[in-house]
Amino acid sequence: MYYPLINRQIIWENLHIYLFLIILLIVLTLFIYIKLKYPFWNILPVYHTYDFCRSTFYRQPFIIYKKAIPNKFCDLLSISTMNYHDCSDKYKKNFVNLLQCYYIQSENTNFLFHLENLETYMDSHLSSSYISFYEIHEYSDIDSTITNKTLGCISSRSSNLIITNSDVVFETPIYYIDFICMHRDAPILYTRKLLQTHIYKQQLDNDKIMGSIFKKEGSQYSGIVPFIISSSSIFDIPVYFHKDDLKLPEQFVFIHFHKGNINILFDFLNRTTSKFSVVCITDQPNILKMIECNILFCYGIKQFDEIYAVYFFRDLRTQYEEVSLSGCLLQLSGSINNSTSDDLFYKGFQKSIQTIVKKMNVFKLLMIEDIGSNRTLYDKIGGIPLLSIESTYYLYNIVVPCSPFYGSQSLIIL
Incomplete structure (x- = not known):
């Protein structure tokens, strides 16, 4: 059997090329893995679990983007966003109805939320409050009509964030994303689009507040570093x-x-x-x-x-x-x-x-x-x-x- 001779001199002379190709292969593998593992969070401006540079070389909090940047999860056709104080009672009541039906997923738990409760949360803020709706168009074969069906809603209201890290104080106004609600049968993609589109439109309308905070109950999200664990x-x-x-x-x-x-x-x-x-x-x-x-x-x-x-x-x-x-x-x-x-x-x-x-x-x-x-x-x-x-x-x-x-x-x- 023939065994080819290995020219060590050639390998040594081209070692830097081989090392580059190996590193490139590792980077591409990690890139593809992250894209497949975290299809939503990897394109959002959040603190990712694999952000080794930020966790190693940064010490102080910072805002990632100074202006609103859209991505593929922005659905400007299906999702409408409005300043809460410009909303008619029709939209506000629709928002409350969605919360009563879908905000809490358990059949043995009632969400006794009314219009006056919504007004209390969204009113008396120093910056504008916002609400968004996710709507789809349904076609009826019976009478050939198209109707709008609202599947979900979301809101945001202003607050203040102060982080004290050693002797440095980071302070910024921030929006609290709340009342994230979606129809039980809707795919998770709709909720992701609703969250991203709402924040994007909110940032477009009020570019003085570029950060947001939101809460999740239950197991933690994968691919994103928690801010507060409770x-x-x-x-x-x-x-x-x-x-x-x-x-x-x-x-x-x-x-x-x-x-x-x-x-x-x-x-x-x-x-x-x-x-x-x-x-x-x-x-x-x-x-x-x-x-x-x-x-x-x-x-x-x-x-x-x-x-x-x-x-x-x-x-x-x-x-x-x-x-x-x-x-x-x-x-x-x-x-x-x-x-x-x-x-x-x-x-x-x-x-x-x-x-x-x-x-x-x-x-x-x-x-x-x-x-x-x-x-x-x-x-x-x-x-x-x-x-x-x-x-x-x-x-x-x-x-x-x-x-x-x-x-x-x-x-x-x-």
Whole structure:
């Protein structure tokens, strides 16, 4: 058998070419793998899990694109986007109807959302709010007519993002993408198009806010680095919190924040946000709007002129109808412990729940999201939750190289 001789001199002289071809083959293989593995996220301006350059050489947060850039997931024909305050009641009611039908996928859970609730979330912002609809055209063979059918909707409203990394503070206005809703039978491609097209049109209309934040409940997305990793636990209110009226230690006062004293809350937030690595809070006028409309409940503990604790509760407009999980849901969205006593902090938390239940005797379940100082309260309860849900926040068009953060490092009020 003939064995060809290997000319080592030729190989050595062309070694750089062989190395180049090997590296090129590896790069092409990785490129094809990423394109096939992450067909949606790989073309979006997000912090990808394979962004080794950004994770290695960058330290401070930055905005990726300074202007809106379309891609193949922009569907300008099927998706219409409008400024919320320019919408007629017809569009707003259609938005609410879609949320009631499809926002929560479980058959045993009701989303008790109404037009006034939508107005509360979308109103009183410092920048325009937006909503989008995904529509398809259906042809009828019976009468040869074409009708429009709305399959999904999405919204965005302005807020403020502050990231403290070492001694550097990154602060920017940002849009919170919320109420992402699609018909149960629609393919995932429709939801992807809805998200991308909405953000693209939103950026075109308001180029002063180029970043967005959105939340996913359940398992994490593949191919994109989480911004904040958190979880939520649901407890039975009658079991843990229906007790005798609690009294705080002497000289401590339990307060309810409202229009008359809201500046005390805002001043406290401005002074204490440095306690967290990440702060993302809706515009202050919107906080007051949600308080006035009983969507957001804010309480605190005060001694003289000093605030020692603040609690943010939200009516999620959600009702469970299962044997092991039944009743309307109240959420502890965030809290700030400014005291050295966990017992004092916990008593204020219990007092807050009792006050809310007395005011609105509909809540049977409490969801505690692991945000802010909530972990201290969760540990104090000590019981086994009825349900635990993983939740993750992601950024669009903003890269934070030191991501992910954990809920206990963050304060999120949206």
